[in-house]
Amino acid sequence: MxxxxxxxxxxxxxxxxxxxxxxxxxxxxxxxxxxxxxxxxxxxxxxxxxxxxxxxxxxxxxxxxxxxxxxxxxxNMAVEDPWIASRLQEAAEYLHDVSTLAAFAFYFRIKNDEEQKEFFMGRVRERAAVVVKNLENLVTDEAGWLLSPKMTWVDVFTAAYLDQYVDMIDGLLEEAPKLQEILGRVRSLPAIQEWxxxxxxxxxxxxxxxx
Ligand SMILES: N[C@@H](CCC(=O)N[C@@H](CS)C(=O)NCC(=O)O)C(=O)O
Structure with missing residues (x-):
């Protein structure tokens, strides 16, 4: 392969x-x-x-x-249960959708359109806050991963996006200690750290x- x-x-x-x-x-x-x-x-x-x-x-x-x-x-970095897998994908899709809003903000910035850039950054902040709150509630107390006893692609996917958004959105993870932990754990995987x-x-x- x-x-x-x-x-x-x-x-x-x-x-x-x-x-x-x-x-x-x-x-x-x-x-x-x-x-x-x-x-x-x-x-x-x-x-x-x-x-x-x-x-x-x-x-x-x-x-x-x-x-x-x-x-x-x-x-084999996924859950098997179709319902849990779908709930995880649901969360991943909502997080992913924020990237479209961010892309518009970037685009209007290079076009020097301050008003549109501000509009889309407002939408980024609004959506990211909702998504982070919901993601935080999906992290299990036992293992500290999203709806799973082991790390799945959704944890890695989430960490890769949070890595981009923590510096873009002030206070993004202030009330999300479990997501902070996931971000830290994924960032410290040797292959990710190297990247x-x-x-x-x-x-x-x-x-x-x-x-
Ligand atoms: N829903 C698609 C969206 C893909 C998308 O919008 N890709 C952009 C780059 S991030 C692209 O190819 N833009 C160039 C174009 O549409 O010509 C995904 O999540 O992969």
């Missing part, structure tokens, strides 16, 4: 997939596509016209949460400056 991740040269939706692949310690290649100078010409190579895409033995699989769920299930040290700095499109 070969894995090749195709994504833009930003963290955003690519980072949860990168973290899941690394937490699983599976081999993969990555192609980083420059969002401004390369994507326009590359778009036609993508069946659904968007990234991220994971090529699995040369076949394209799209949609961030679908890719992460596939990897988790394939490599955090090696990964490229934030692209200018997605820095936290002036948000």
């Amino acid at each position: 070969t894995y090749r991740l195709l994504y833009l040269n930003i963290r955003a939706r690519g980072e949860p997939i990168r973290w899941v692949l690394r937490a699983l310690e599976v081999e993969f290649e990555e192609e980083r596509i420059d969002m401004f100078s390369e994507w326009g010409a590359k778009k036609q190579d993508f069946k659904w016209g968007q990234t991220p895409v994971l090529e699995v033995d040369g076949e394209q699989l799209g949609q961030t949460t679908v890719i992460c769920r596939y990897l988790g299930e394939k490599h 955090i040290e090696a990964r490229p700095p934030l692209h200018e499109f997605e820095t936290n400056e002036g948000l």
